[in-house]
Amino acid sequence: MSNDMSDNGMIVTESATPLPAGVHLPIYMDNHATTPLDPRILEAMMPYFGAKFGNAASRNHSFGWEAEQAVDKAREQIAKLIGATSKEIIFTSGATESNNLALKGIAEMYRERGNHIITQVTEHKAILDTCKKLEKQGFRVTYLPVQADGLIDLEDLKRAMDDKTILVSIMYANNEIGVIQPIAEIGKLCHEKGVIFHTDAVQAVGKVPVNVIADNIDVLSLSGHKIYGPKGVGALYVRRRNPRVQISEQVNGGGHERGMRSGTLNVPGIVGLGAACEICSNEMEAEAKREMELRDYLRAKFEKALDYIHVNGNMEHHLPGNLNMSFVHVEGESLLMGINDIAVSSGSACTSATLEPSYVLKALGLGDDVAHSSIRFGLGRFNTKAEVDYVSDKVIDVVSKLRELSPLYEMVKEGIDLTKIEWAAH
Amino acid sequence: MAYSDKVIDHYNNPRNVGQMDKTSDEVGTGLVGAPECGDVMRLQIRVNPETQVIEDAKFKTFGCGSAIASSSLATEWVKGKTVAEALTITNTDIVKELALPPVKIHCSVLAEDAIRAAIGDWKKKNNVAETATATAAAH
Numbered sequence: 037m038s039n040d041m042s043d044n045g046m047i048v049t050e051s052a053t054p055l056p057a058g059v060h061l062p063i064y065m066d067n068h069a070t071t072p073l074d075p076r077i078l079e080a081m082m083p084y085f086g087a088k089f090g091n092a093a094s095r096n097h098s099f100g101w102e103a104e105q106a107v108d109k110a111r112e113q114i115a116k117l118i119g120a121t122s123k124e125i126i127f128t129s130g131a132t133e134s135n136n137l138a139l140k141g142i143a144e145m146y147r148e149r150g151n152h153i154i155t156q157v158t159e160h161k162a163i164l165d166t167c168k169k170l171e172k173q174g175f176r177v178t179y180l181p182v183q184a185d186g187l188i189d190l191e192d193l194k195r196a197m198d199d200k201t202i203l204v205s206i207m208y209a210n211n212e213i214g215v216i217q218p219i220a221e222i223g224k225l226c227h228e229k230g231v232i233f234h235t236d237a238v239q240a241v242g243k244v245p246v247n248v249i250a251d252n253i254d255v256l257s258l259s260g261h262k263i264y265g266p267k268g269v270g271a272l273y274v275r276r277r278n279p280r281v282q283i284s285e286q287v288n289g290g291g292h293e294r295g296m297r298s299g300t301l302n303v304p305g306i307v308g309l310g311a312a313c314e315i316c317s318n319e320m321e322a323e324a325k326r327e328m329e330l331r332d333y334l335r336a337k338f339e340k341a342l343d344y345i346h347v348n349g350n351m352e353h354h355l356p357g358n359l360n361m362s363f364v365h366v367e368g369e370s371l372l373m374g375i376n377d378i379a380v381s382s383g384s385a386c387t388s389a390t391l392e393p394s395y396v397l398k399a400l401g402l403g404d405d406v407a408h409s410s411i412r413f414g415l416g417r418f419n420t421k422a423e424v425d426y427v428s429d430k431v432i433d434v435v436s437k438l439r440e441l442s443p444l445y446e447m448v449k450e451g452i453d454l455t456k457i458e459w460a461a462h
Numbered sequence: 463m464a465y466s467d468k469v470i471d472h473y474n475n476p477r478n479v480g481q482m483d484k485t486s487d488e489v490g491t492g493l494v495g496a497p498e499c500g501d502v503m504r505l506q507i508r509v510n511p512e513t514q515v516i517e518d519a520k521f522k523t524f525g526c527g528s529a530i531a532s533s534s535l536a537t538e539w540v541k542g543k544t545v546a547e548a549l550t551i552t553n554t555d556i557v558k559e560l561a562l563p564p565v566k567i568h569c570s571v572l573a574e575d576a577i578r579a580a581i582g583d584w585k586k587k588n589n590v591a592e593t594a595t596a597t598a599a600a601h
Contacts, residue, residue, distance in 0.1 A: 405497030459496035
């Protein structure tokens with residue numbers, strides 16, 4: 037087999053056998069990191085890069101009105117997907133900004149009422165790092181633990197709430213392990229106590245039926261590039277009734293978005309985000325079923341062919357396209373190297389800049405060695421069964437080969453208990 | 463992560479994979495690293511008792527591509543050397559040969575540790591005295 041460098045720098049190995057129909061290398065199966073732009077969305081956006089270039093805040097001419105109309109339409113498309121009204125949708129530069137705006141904006145606004153915020157340990161860094169910043173500013177933050185399956189314990193949440201609690205922020209679905217938290221119950225508890233409930237719903241919106249009313253959500257973050265839309269645009273849902281939530285502006289300069297987020301709107305991006313949401317509204321049910329079947333098929337193939345593997349995260353309350361699996365006694369980066377024509381990600385330390393294994397997997401109580409051998413498969417709209425077959429066959433092959441190289445696998449097969457060994461770590 | 467051609471070569475075609483009978487007096491076994499660190503190397507050598515030449519070497523590694531390449535290279539390099547010569551192999555030699563980036567230097571250090579551990583084990587079994595170079599121990 038010869039190795040060529042493809043245009044994007046990935047090493048692509050020429051296959052010895054011809055590829056099955058519909059399979060093009062490299063295969064993208066990392067849809068939690070980002071998603072390809074749906075061609076239909078690109079088409080919807082294009083006029084706003086061309087003739088329809090107006091500023092949506094230009095009140096006095098047709099260029100502005102045209103842009104404003106497109107933005108209003110997008111607000112409705114987004115609101116429809118999550119069960120909100122269009123006045124409750126604020127546009128941002130992405131979910132990281134939405135998360136920052138929600139946490140900082142609420143903390144600032146309700147400081148007189150209290151200074152306690154509750155979140156949990158497997159949140160995205162956009163939440164965790166923002167909480168760290170708020171702690172430096174004098175807020176108290178409780179980071180709830182998660183159980184071995186990744187779910188929080190509602191009793192822990194109940195116990196943590198006190199009369200100074202102003203905000204609870206719990207993600208709808210986790211980006212690494214795909215676990216879905218008991219959102220409606222959390223929201224109900226928050227409403228009973230008069231506490232605002234925010235959810236980072238980036239991985240859930242458009243994939244499972246999120247409804248801010250049924251789920252008792254007050255504030256919600258979502259992102260364009262996770263649902264086949266463009267990067268650089270996101271939204272924040274801010275409830276207007278029962279209760280009315282107020283947010284202190286974090287980006288100042290003109291008072292756009294009802295005084296919550298200033299700045300000229302990214303019209304083409306917003307049009308793309310709206311189109312992405314509309315497509316999800318129409319296709320979500322069928323697509324979720326299709327992805328779940330593919331995901332379950334992938335999992336079944338692994339379980340049939342390999343021993344010492346296990347799935348990370350509660351599989352009952354779970355995103356349809358996500359599979360986070362540990363291939364024990366094989367290290368994650370070496371596995372990724374062997375499947376270098378497939379794009380997935382790993383919880384192994386070697387793949388992160390800091391050499392620390394995934395904090396999400398550690399929070400589940402997994403040992404570092406198991407975290408090191410985990411791979412996240414993120415199936416999406418454009419993945420096919422042929423691709424899933426190629427990926428499963430290749431992974432099984434590489435895992436088997438690496439196990440022949442693994443002293444740990446050899447020892448385990450000989451019946452040695454690895455936990456009893458005194459390792460000579462350096 | 464951009465791997466050098468040599469790392470890729472060792473990964474695709476690892477040399478000397480396997481195991482030796484660790485109860486034999488001619489065999490020295492070095493087991494270094496820890497599963498929690500994501501790196502475990504086992505390097506074994508068979509030493510000719512008269513000449514002290516390492517006649518064969520085998521390895522198995524749990525670790526990233528650079529760790530596999532470092533230990534595979536280590537088995538290639540020790541074969542044919544005397545025990546004393548093998549102790550002169552340093553991790554910097556491995557880093558240079560494989561063009562390892564800074565974040566992967568620790569893989570080469572572990573491979574050097576593995577060589578020393580295997581030699582140390584053989585020496586202990588055969589009551590051979592330690593020399594000054596051999597005691598350059600933990601990093």
